Amino acid sequence: MPRAGLSPSSVVDAALAVIDERGAEALTLAAVAARTGVAAPSLYKHVGSLADLRVGVGVRIMDELTGRLGTAALGRSGDDAVTALMHECRAYVMQHPARYAAMPVDPLHNKELAAAGGRLLGVFLAVLRGYGMTETDAVHATRCLRAVVHGFATIQAAGGFGLPEDLDETYHRLVAMYVASLPRPERS
Amino acid sequence: MPRAGLSPSSVVDAALAVIDERGAEALTLAAVAARTGVAAPSLYKHVGSLADLRVGVGVRIMDELTGRLGTAALGRSGDDAVTALMHECRAYVMQHPARYAAMPVDPLHNKELAAAGGRLLGVFLAVLRGYGMTETDAVHATRCLRAVVHGFATIQAAGGFGLPEDLDETYHRLVAMYVASLPRPERS
DNA sequence: ACCAAAAGGCTAATGTCATTAGCCATCCCT
DNA sequence: AGGGATGGCTAATGACATTAGCCTTTTGGT
Structure with missing residues (x-):
């Protein structure tokens, strides 16, 4: 043995x-x-347990994504950084569609998942901080960002869109829509 | 017996x-x-089979939503109609969060689900038609709408947002962001 | 080096679930 | 009345998670 x-x-x-x-x-x-x-x-x-393993998997995936996002945002700020983050999210989903699908949608119900979710959120918040929004506005902006990215990613990962050829174009428009909704970043 | x-x-x-x-x-x-x-x-x-039953459930839910959306859009057009559709979607999710979660994300993999999905999509396309977009633009716009609504709805239905008190406000902003991304509708 | 205990494997058993097979009662139509 | 379709049932199978209890390997302290 x-x-x-x-x-x-x-x-x-x-x-x-x-x-x-x-x-x-x-x-x-x-x-x-x-x-x-x-x-x-x-x-x-x-x-x-199996549920436990799922948590571990979720944490691993979220942290992996967090790492990639951190790298993607390095040296960027404002719209540039937001755009980079959103595209990196999609790149991750395209590279590991099943992993994305394995990510729990309700990280708040578990302490470890919530922590990993917090780390992930931190990257977004850090970038949005550059826009000089109030705390409240930043919360709304983050939620919107999350909804947009998650919605697109989920549907794509599940193969929920028909014609796959111009998905890049759709995503670009989605990113542009989101970026346009942000206040102009503060200039130094 | x-x-x-x-x-x-x-x-x-x-x-x-x-x-x-x-x-x-x-x-x-x-x-x-x-x-x-x-x-x-x-x-x-x-x-x-169980999978079969899930399909039936999905069809029922999608058609129920389609019916509600049709009613919500009645007599409206342009931004007004889009706003009404988006808010009705969220109203449905808030009323039946579990049903929304039970909706399959990949309706394309099954004929009946695809048909129900087509009917649902039809409502959105009909409303977007009023904007006089090209067919291509309408496809992108519909996908974006779907991503935005689905993303928010999924996260909320799963209890994935923290502070639940100002979710209405977040959703209003999300709707406004989407509406702002549409071309100005053609005036009669 | 020794040895106890912790750690990590295993088999056997249980319970839940989907699914299939095969049986019998009920219903409807003539 | 009667015969087929219809709709229920029990029994059996197989996948899976999970628990219990056993045995071997590893390891830390002496």
């Missing part, structure tokens, strides 16, 4: 692989167990 | 009741069977 060398983190790795290969709904302890070469109950030594 | 008087439609009714009471994830043949006072396998006399 040699050890498989698993850890909570490597189980999440395997879960992500399952999601990437077979879709978000295919995430099952049995599938992860098969992929890690272990019996299903053994996974309970590393994760509390 | 008295008859229960079920029909495909009444099974969908029961499914909607389950969804309303216990959430979209709680839709299970066992739950529907319990609610209709019938053994689970008996449901197969009326629906082909």
Whole structure:
């Protein structure tokens, strides 16, 4: 009975692989167990439950996205930064559609997910801060941004749009619409 | 062994009741069977499978929404009509959050769902037609509208926003942002 | 090096669910 | 009355999550 060398983190790795290969709904302890070469109950030594694993996966995905967004926004500000963030979001979704679909929509119901969501939100808030909005306006602007990006991403990740050829154009218009709704950024 | 008087439609009714009471994830043949006072396998006399039932539920929900939107848009045109549609969408989601969550995001993968989706889309297209856009522009505008409404609705239905008190305000801003992105409607 | 305990695997068992097969009662039409 | 369609039922199967209890490997302290 040699050890498989698993850890909570490597189980999440395997879960992500399952999601990437077979879709978000295919995430099952049995599938992860098969992929890690272990019996299903053994996974309970590393994760509390399937729901738990989903949380871990969600955190991992959100943090991955947060990292990419941070990089994308580096050295930019104002409309430029907002545009970069929105396009990076879409790039992520196109690259990992199943991961995006696996992201929980209700991160607030779990402490770890809420924390990861907060980190993600932080990137957006940091960029919007440059517009010199009031706190209230920034909250509304962030929510709108989230709705726009999430709506488009969800529909696209699920293959909910028909003609896929000019989706880029649609997204550009969506980004332009959002950017146009922001106040002109403060000039230094 | 008295008859229960079920029909495909009444099974969908029961499914909607389950969804309303216990959430979209709680839709299970066992739950529907319990609610209709019938053994689970008996449901197969009326629906082909759980996936089938989900399709029926999705169609019902989309058509219900389509009906409400049609009514909301009656006698209106241009920005007024778009605003009314968007607010009616949100009103529906607030009234039946679980139903909205039960709506499939990928209606294209099924003929019946695609048809219902087409009917829903028709209402939006009809309203946008008044703006005298090219066909291409109308497609982009519809997609953007869908992304905006769906994004907000999804997040709200899942309880994904924090402070719920000024969500109305956020949505108003979102609607205003969208309306502002449309060309000025043609005057008669 | 030793040894106890912690850690990580395993098999067996349970419960929930969808789904299929095969049986029987009820209903409707003639 | 009677025969087929219709709609229920029970029993069985198979996927899955989860729990319990066992056994081996690893590891930390001496």
